[in-house]
Amino acid sequence: MSEWIDVGALDDIAPRGARLVKTPLGCVAVFRTYEDEVFALDNACPHKKGPLAEGIVHGKSVTCPLHNWVISLETGQAQGADEGSVATYPARVEDGRIWLERSFLQMRTAAE
Numbered sequence: 166m167s168e169w170i171d172v173g174a175l176d177d178i179a180p181r182g183a184r185l186v187k188t189p190l191g192c193v194a195v196f197r198t199y200e201d202e203v204f205a206l207d208n209a210c211p212h213k214k215g216p217l218a219e220g221i222v223h224g225k226s227v228t229c230p231l232h233n234w235v236i237s238l239e240t241g242q243a244q245g246a247d248e249g250s251v252a253t254y255p256a257r258v259e260d261g262r263i264w265l266e267r268s269f270l271q272m273r274t275a276a277e
């Protein structure tokens with residue numbers, strides 16, 4: 166059975182915005198689309214480790230603020246001619262709160 170961590174209110178992140186969220190298992194970039202979908206990824210772009218939480222959210226992608234790499238929020242894959250990926254984590258919204266799945270965060274922490 167999955168265990169989820171409450172990381173804050175959906176309204177704490179503007180539509181087409183992001184926030185770096187500190188959890189007991191480390192920091193994760195959480196993104197909110199215009200349609201109120203929520204995605205969680207590692208914060209470091211695969212190119213030069215740019216802070217993705219400071220990027221521009223458009224559709225289901227984020228553009229890194231350093232060198233304009235476009236990363237899929239759904240898969241973590243770089244798009245276009247760029248290559249590389251970042252880890253993604255299960256996220257959901259329930260009763261206006263954002264939840265991340267603990268087991269995936271634990272796997273990330275163990276790999277670092």
